Amino acid sequence: MFRTLVLAAAFFGITLALILLQPTPDLHSAEHEHTVTRTSTDTSLNGTIPAASFATSQPVPTPTPTVAAPANRRPSGDTELRAMTHGVLSGLGIAPASLDVADDGTEAEAALRDMSLSALDGLRKVTGQPASVETPLQRLIVQALRAGQTDSYIDTLLNEAASMGEIAVPRALITADGRVDTHVILSSIVAQATKASGQPEAALAAPGGAGVEVRTVQRAGESVQYNFYTVGPGDSLGAIAAKFYGDAARYNNIFEANRTRLSSPDKLRVGQRLVIPTI
Amino acid sequence: MLRRFGLSFVFTSIATLPVTAQDVRITQDMLTRSITLNGAEIVIDRIQDGEHQLSGDFARTSRACPPFFITPMTAAPGVTTIGELEVMDFLETQVAAGTALLLDSRLPEFFGKGSIPGSLNLPFATLDSANPYRDDILIALGATASGGGWDFSSAKTLALFGNGAWCDQSSRAIQHLLGAGYPAEKLLYYRGGVQSWLQLGLTHHIPTGG
Numbered sequence: 001m002f003r004t005l006v007l008a009a010a011f012f013g014i015t016l017a018l019i020l021l022q023p024t025p026d027l028h029s030a031e032h033e034h035t036v037t038r039t040s041t042d043t044s045l046n047g048t049i050p051a052a053s054f055a056t057s058q059p060v061p062t063p064t065p066t067v068a069a070p071a072n073r074r075p076s077g078d079t080e081l082r083a084m085t086h087g088v089l090s091g092l093g094i095a096p097a098s099l100d101v102a103d104d105g106t107e108a109e110a111a112l113r114d115m116s117l118s119a120l121d122g123l124r125k126v127t128g129q130p131a132s133v134e135t136p137l138q139r140l141i142v143q144a145l146r147a148g149q150t151d152s153y154i155d156t157l158l159n160e161a162a163s164m165g166e167i168a169v170p171r172a173l174i175t176a177d178g179r180v181d182t183h184v185i186l187s188s189i190v191a192q193a194t195k196a197s198g199q200p201e202a203a204l205a206a207p208g209g210a211g212v213e214v215r216t217v218q219r220a221g222e223s224v225q226y227n228f229y230t231v232g233p234g235d236s237l238g239a240i241a242a243k244f245y246g247d248a249a250r251y252n253n254i255f256e257a258n259r260t261r262l263s264s265p266d267k268l269r270v271g272q273r274l275v276i277p278t279i
Numbered sequence: 280m281l282r283r284f285g286l287s288f289v290f291t292s293i294a295t296l297p298v299t300a301q302d303v304r305i306t307q308d309m310l311t312r313s314i315t316l317n318g319a320e321i322v323i324d325r326i327q328d329g330e331h332q333l334s335g336d337f338a339r340t341s342r343a344c345p346p347f348f349i350t351p352m353t354a355a356p357g358v359t360t361i362g363e364l365e366v367m368d369f370l371e372t373q374v375a376a377g378t379a380l381l382l383d384s385r386l387p388e389f390f391g392k393g394s395i396p397g398s399l400n401l402p403f404a405t406l407d408s409a410n411p412y413r414d415d416i417l418i419a420l421g422a423t424a425s426g427g428g429w430d431f432s433s434a435k436t437l438a439l440f441g442n443g444a445w446c447d448q449s450s451r452a453i454q455h456l457l458g459a460g461y462p463a464e465k466l467l468y469y470r471g472g473v474q475s476w477l478q479l480g481l482t483h484h485i486p487t488g489g
Contacts, residue, residue, distance in 0.1 A: 115387055116405045116412035123419040126317060126380065126399060127435070168424075252411070 084170060085188045085249075088141050137167040141185065155182035172238040172251040174266035181236035188238075188248045209243075211235075213273075227276040237265045244276050253279050303327050303480065306364065314371045314397065321396040323367060326480035337443075337474045347445045350470060354450040357463030360470050361438065363479060369438050369467065370397045379436040380420070384452040385473075395440065395476055396484035403441075403448045406455035417459060429460050438467035443474030 123129075140161060144154045158180045161167045173181045213228040229240055237255060238248035245253070255265050257277040262268070303325045304310050311324035332338070352360055361369070366381065373379035374397060381398040383390050390400040405416055418424070421434035437456070441448035453466055477483060 112404060112410055113412065115402050116410060116416065118387065119399075119401045119405050120412065120415055120419055122399045123380070123401070123416070127377075127419060127421070129419055 084138060084185070085192050088138050088145075088189050089192055136161075137169060140167060141189070145189075151182065151186055154186065155180070158182050158185075170238070171264060171266035172241070172248070172255070173236050174268075175234050175236040175239070176231050176268040176270045176272075177233050179234075181234075181239055184236060184238045184242055184248045187242065227278070229274050229276050231268050231270055231272040231274065233270050235268060235270075237262075237268060240274070240276075245279060250279065253277055303329065305367075305481075312367050312371070314367070314375060316370065316375055316397050321370075321482075321484070323396060323482045325482075331480060333477055337477045342445055344445075346447070348447065350444055350447055350450055352470065354453045354468040354470075355457055355463060355466075358453055358457075358466045358468050360468045362469070362471060363476060363481065365467075366395065366438065366440075366469050366476075373436055379438065382437055382439045382452070383473075384439050384441050384449040385446075386448075389442065389473075391486060393483045393485045394473060396482055398440075398484075400486070401452070403452035403455065406452050406459075408455070408458060413459070417461075420461075422459075422461075431460065431462050431465065434461065434465060436465045436467070437461075438469055440469035440472040443472040444470055445474075446472060 137158070140157065141154065144157055149157070158167070158169070159182075162169050162180050169180050173184060175181050211230040211232055213230070215226045215228065216223050217226065227244065229244070231240075237251040241251035241254055242248040251265060254274060254276060255262060258274045261272060261274070302310055305312060305323070305325060311322055313320055313322045315321075354360070369379065370381060374381055381395065382401045383394045383398045384401065384403045385394075386402050386404070387400055390402075394400070401416070404410065406413060410416075414424070417429060417434075420437070421431075423430045423433065439449040439452050441450075449468060449470075449472065453468060456466060457463060471478075
């Protein structure tokens with residue numbers, strides 16, 4: 001009888017401990033998610049339409065911490081743009097600093113990246129495939145730069161080749177008016193070349209200018225800041241990523257945060273209001 | 280009586296002798312199998328000690344379920360399930376000819392502890408469409424991008440395996456590949472995985488990090 005009582009008490013105790021110790025959902029982050037959705041669906045336009053103007057020599061700014069990044073987004077950084085930039089640089093005989101993506105993202109993202117890179121390394125060793133294949137786009141840019149052509153000449157060249165279907169352009173480099181964003185291509189090449197030559201990068205300017213909107217929302221005693229950007233003519237997702245993060249290759253962060261409005265990275269519309277997550 | 284007992288003892292001792300001296304063969308007419316891959320020879324044979332038993336992780340019978348369910352015999356319609364002899368044939372013919380790859384779908388940590396000779400590590404998670412490197416991996420497997428989709432006509436035939444019948448990592452890798460459009464007839468599934476391989480005392484290869 002006594003033994004039964006002891007067993008019952010132990011069972012009760014363990015059950016109670018399990019109930020008390022079970023993980024509670026993170027209410028704080030859930031609240032953030034909600035706020036992001038609510039605020040970002042506000043589609044009122046800012047009125048100002050920005051010109052796509054940021055100079056090659058002026059690498060652009062990282063905004064102050066604001067919105068928590070949405071959960072489950074794809075790892076930041078994309079190989080497509082980086083690979084293109086590095087491909088052009090090596091075509092020009094400049095050794096890029098490193099093909100590794102920036103040291104950002106969570107541990108899980110870093111683990112996936114390491115795993116992918118070492119798997120690729122192993123596969124390529126066996127299949128004898130070169131690490132990177134020069135694309136027609138890279139070849140065209142390298143030829144034009146070698147010949148000392150002007151930016152506007154290269155712009156016309158790339159747009160003609162793209163409209164003829166001769167080159168495949170990363171979708172983040174298609175502007176709201178359907179053109180190839182040559183400006184971002186050339187500025188990311190210059191930025192990488194500067195880095196490769198060991199020169200310090202220019203100081204980051206504060207985010208601002210046409211189309212940028214910073215909004216502070218008071219909620220439950222704390223103020224949260226959001227960045228918004230209104231798409232102007234000539235803007236590509238890559239250009240907006242370069243404007244806010246200083247790196248066109250991070251366009252995916254913006255794309256993922258605006259999936260409800262963007263069906264694909266090349267489907268920007270002039271006047272569209274995008275939420276810019278903090279990374 | 281005693282003599283009779285002694286005689287039978289001697290007889291049984293002699294009778295068991297050839298058994299312990301007999302080779303542990305792969306098949307009746309094959310003791311070892313030697314395969315040349317990329318200029319390097321790999322030799323697959325079996326542990327000759329008739330008393331040998333597995334110890335450690337691969338001797339375990341029971342694992343909490345979920346996540347370690349028993350997997351079905353077929354990973355997906357059209358994907359052929361194979362056993363150890365077929366894995367060796369696959370290595371000797373298709374992998375040696377450069378038209379196929381034997382892939383360990385487990386995480387690098389497990390691959391590093393040892394795997395089937397001639398296999399490459401391609402963790403299942405890297406084939407998830409959410410991985411930004413997934414397309415690079417498909418290209419490394421021989422796929423070519425064509426008009427917004429993939430052309431797998433010159434892609435390699437792949438045989439995938441995981442820890443064993445209780446491990447769904449290779450089935451998940453197969454699902455990811457099929458999701459990307461990889462043709463089912465170019466995929467093979469070695470369901471027994473590393474545990475079945477070791478259970479038969481087959482040669483285990485520890486990657487040298489090169």
